[in-house]
Amino acid sequence: DAGVIQSPRHEVTEMGQEVTLRCKPISGHNSLFWYRQTMMRGLELLIYFNNNVPIDDSGMPEDRFSAKMPNASFSTLKIQPSEPRDSAVYFCASTRGSGNQNEKLFFGSGTQLSVL
Amino acid sequence: SQQGEEDPQALSIQEGENATMNCSYKTSINNLQWYRQNSGRGLVHLILIRSNEREKHSGRLRVTLDTSKKSSSLLITASRAADTASYFCATPPGSGYALNFGKGTSLLVTP
Numbered sequence: 001d002a003g004v005i006q007s008p009r010h011e012v013t014e015m016g017q018e019v020t021l022r023c024k025p026i027s028g029h030n031s032l033f034w035y036r037q038t039m040m041r042g043l044e045l046l047i048y049f050n051n052n053v054p055i056d057d058s059g060m061p062e063d064r065f066s067a068k069m070p071n072a073s074f075s076t077l078k079i080q081p082s083e084p085r086d087s088a089v090y091f092c093a094s095t096r097g098s099g100n101q102n103e104k105l106f107f108g109s110g111t112q113l114s115v116l
Numbered sequence: 117s118q119q120g121e122e123d124p125q126a127l128s129i130q131e132g133e134n135a136t137m138n139c140s141y142k143t144s145i146n147n148l149q150w151y152r153q154n155s156g157r158g159l160v161h162l163i164l165i166r167s168n169e170r171e172k173h174s175g176r177l178r179v180t181l182d183t184s185k186k187s188s189s190l191l192i193t194a195s196r197a198a199d200t201a202s203y204f205c206a207t208p209p210g211s212g213y214a215l216n217f218g219k220g221t222s223l224l225v226t227p
Contacts, residue, residue, distance in 0.1 A: 035217075105206075109156075
């Protein structure tokens with residue numbers, strides 16, 4: 001099992017540019033989460049998908065952020081336009097089932113985003 | 117949102133010593149999880165303890181849960197340099213679906 005795969009590992013871009021982060025969850029996992037990690041705020045949930053459907057996007061900071069999950073094996077998080085305050089590590093995580101709170105999460109290695 | 121809070125924020129010990137990290141949370145939960153994050157990597161699940169359990173072991177890890185005090189502790193015995201990482205507790209949300217994470221305890225184990 002390859003685990004949760006995220007790309008790119010690092011992204012450096014200029015303010016105003018579009019950024020697309022990618023995630024491939026573990027095969028057979030039905031739930032996918034996007035988290036953002038910063039020193040100041042820790043880990044924040046951005047959005048949660050179950051069976052490819054967005055269930056909770058209340059953590060998405062603003063309209064500049066959007067996420068899609070066109071199929072069970074792929075999800076994207078897009079920021080357009082990007083701003084320096086978006087600089088953070090973005091993690092994708094997946095789990096079996098339908099968001100059962102007793103399930104453990106499997107995290108990808110993250111995308112380190114720097115917006116200059 | 118409900119969020120666990122780890123204490124201390126940072127901990128430095130020598131190899132062979134035990135490391136204890138604490139987590140406090142705000143409202144009733146049905147389980148609590150602990151995760152480890154090595155520098156530059158994603159979080160890795162360590163252990164889950166349910167609300168009807170008081171203590172759980174996994175190798176050199178020992179987790180306790182005191183629901184009356186709304187707190188949990190993670191003990192790493194006979195620590196090794198490879199245990200150097202950040203450790204997070206995670207609790208289910210009051211509403212919604214996803215786990216809430218604290219800001220973590222940064223553990224440094226020196227040889």
